[in-house]
Amino acid sequence: MAPVCKHCDQPAKKYLYERGHGPAYAKTCGGSKCRHKGRSTMGPLDFIYPKKCWHCGMDYLASTPTSRYCKTCVPNKTAASRLQRYGITHSEFTTLLEKQNHKCAICGAQSPSSLDHNHSTDELRGVLCVRCDMGIAWLENREWRDKAEIYLTTGLDINGLLAAMKSL
Numbered sequence: 001m002a003p004v005c006k007h008c009d010q011p012a013k014k015y016l017y018e019r020g021h022g023p024a025y026a027k028t029c030g031g032s033k034c035r036h037k038g039r040s041t042m043g044p045l046d047f048i049y050p051k052k053c054w055h056c057g058m059d060y061l062a063s064t065p066t067s068r069y070c071k072t073c074v075p076n077k078t079a080a081s082r083l084q085r086y087g088i089t090h091s092e093f094t095t096l097l098e099k100q101n102h103k104c105a106i107c108g109a110q111s112p113s114s115l116d117h118n119h120s121t122d123e124l125r126g127v128l129c130v131r132c133d134m135g136i137a138w139l140e141n142r143e144w145r146d147k148a149e150i151y152l153t154t155g156l157d158i159n160g161l162l163a164a165m166k167s168l
Contacts, residue, residue, distance in 0.1 A: 055083060078113075086115055086124060096127055104129040106136075 003012040050059040053070040060070035072091075074080045079090040088096075093115070104112040105126035114133035116125045119140060128136065138144055 055089060082115065086117065086122075088115065088124065093127075096124075100127055104132055106132040 051062045054068045055073045073089045109129040112127045112129045114128045116128045
């Protein structure tokens with residue numbers, strides 16, 4: 001059964017774009033009565049128009065009402081997150097990866113995905129694998145690093161502790 005308008009029970013119109021799961025349907029028919037009475041503020045074609053990319057300023061056809069960037073600057077959600085969080089485009093990220101031969105800057109693992117940055121200055125340092133990025137985060141915490149150093153130098157007698165617990 002085809003979707004119907006939630007106000008007038010007429011068939012809802014299809015949007016002209018594809019979402020990840022296929023063609024999307026409007027919530028209303030987009031008819032003049034539904035729109036005129038204020039029941040629908042957006043018809044099926046209202047947001048399919050050129051917009052300006054917030055990053056490069058290029059005109060592009062928006063795929064959703066909330067899109068801000070063209071597909072050149074932001075080809076996927078990960079790239080969108082990178083651009084919003086660090087101000088680095090997908091092409092800049094790819095260039096950075098190529099400089100590192102598509103390897104983690106610390107351990108050399110293939111296909112790193114985490115941008116490492118200085119938390120004090122927000123300056124980018126390189127691209128790391130997830131494991132190295134998490135390790136760097138702990139090493140930057142001086143208090144944790146000092147405790148870990150004490151633990152590594154003094155150690156903890158696990159065997160003696162287990163034996164004492166068994167004798168209780």
